[in-house]
Amino acid sequence: VDNVEIVVVGDGGVGKSCLTLRFVCDEFREEYNPTLEEAFRTQTVIDKKACQIDIVDTAGQEEFQVLRDTHLTVGDGFLIVYSITNQNSFQFVSKLRGQIHRARSSEDVPFVLVGNKSDLEDSRDVSTEDGKQLAKDWGNVKFFETSAKTGKNTKEAFQECVKEIRKHRQPK
């Protein structure tokens, strides 16, 4: 059985906790809003292989603090999340990525880029093209527009992160 730790990062309010809850419990709660970091464990099968996934739902880094969190250095992979309704949160993901690279002294880190709240098309503030382009600029990382509310692409984003972690673990 694989054991992987996925760390969910992104600006406050982008839906990190809701995405985590959707993936772990297949639920959406409008008022669900833990402001503390929380960890969850779930088991699944990906590519016919069992996998135990620890998910760290981070909180509190929205004030441009240096991310001192130990999970930044020990996490196996990152779901790096912005909201398609918030351009600032999209600008923030590049800062976060830089912080993670610095914390690990490495650029070889499994990432998946996630634009959440795709159900709020009327309030869109970041185009799909801009998301795709950023993922390309980051070295062709996987990119998903998700909705924690409807569940769209949520499972796919987490599963893809596990796949990236597995790839990264293979001896080169």
Ligand code: GDP
């Ligand atoms: P976090 O600070 O990144 O953990 O964000 P939360 O998960 O607490 O979500 C912040 C707010 O956005 C809450 O009011 C959620 O109900 C709402 N939200 C989160 N994900 C979605 C989504 O996919 N669609 C919509 N419409 N609202 C969402």
Ligand code: MG
């Ligand atoms: Mg949260």
